[in-house]
Amino acid sequence: MTEHDDVHPRGIPAASSATAATSASSREARPVRNAATDDGVSVRQRLLDQALALICKRGFNGFSYRDLAERVGVKTSSIHYYFPTKEDLALEAVNEYSARIARHIASIDTALPIREQAEQYLAPWRSGCKAEQVCLAGMLAAESESLPPSVHAALQGFHRLNEEWLAGLLERAAAEVGDLPEGTTAEALAKVLFGALQNGLVSARLFGQTDRVEPAAGLLLAAVSRHGQQLAASVPHAVKTAA
Incomplete structure (x- = not known):
């Protein structure tokens, strides 16, 4: 016997057709969680x-x-x-966006050569640039005045996730290929590089150019290479004054 039969299994009359129809309509109108x-x-x-x-x-x-x-x-x-x-x-x-990026970062094997780690980190930035896809965190940061504190905190967490990973990468690179450019710290340089990558995505859409993130990518790769000292001549003021 189904719920559409006229008699309840125990012999109690079923609800009138009108009531049943209303009940069915209500069930259809109410979404099923995670349906x-x-x-x-x-x-x-x-x-x-x-x-x-x-x-x-x-x-x-x-x-x-x-x-x-x-x-x-x-x-x-x-x-x-x-x-x-x-x-x-x-x-x-x-x-959700932060979790996806966190999974990507966590998948990067720190036993790999430093440059390969940097290349893997850059992969989603490059694919996003080709698709003219602005970083969600960067987009929302520009609208932060209209967002509640909980979203502010989540956005700040996303920035810290990336900046801390980049700082760790730079520190590992310094241990392998020599010190960072004089007058800089891994933390300050990480902030500059992360900001440059964000700007690359924004300007890619503005100019309609899918390679706008490459200058920032090049700076990161230079910073983790044996020629990283040359970076000091490229962004000395920005790195030294980054908060």
Whole structure:
């Protein structure tokens, strides 16, 4: 016997057809948490993936829940079910983006040659540049005044994740190929390099040039090479004054 039969299994009359229809309608209108789509990806994950794409392209203030709903093929009420406010969505987007980058960084074997480690770190920056894809953290940082403290903290964490890894790479390089340029520290140089990579992605979109990240990539590779001392002549003031 199914839920659509007229009699309850224990002989109690089932609800009227009108009541049953209303109940069924309510169930259909209410999203099922983490319900999967035809491709096996949960609705929540599809919303998050499309939100990441929209933020990277338009920024936090450049799209609405209606835009997101149209991309995923759901009602806006479904988005509110998973992400009650747009600020909630922004926080989850930053956390997801940070987690992906963290996994990439963690996958880099520190036993590899230093230059190879740098090349692997640069891979997503280069692919993003070719796709004219601005870093999500860089895009949101420019709109930080309209974002809550929780998102600020998540964005700061993303910056620290990258800067600390780069500083560690530079320190390992210094131990292998010699000291860093005079008057610099690994921490200061890491901030300069990370900022340069971010700018490369932004300017790639502005100029429509898919190689705009290469100058920053070249600086990083020079910094971890035996010719890294030449870097002092390239960015002396920026490195020495980086906070």
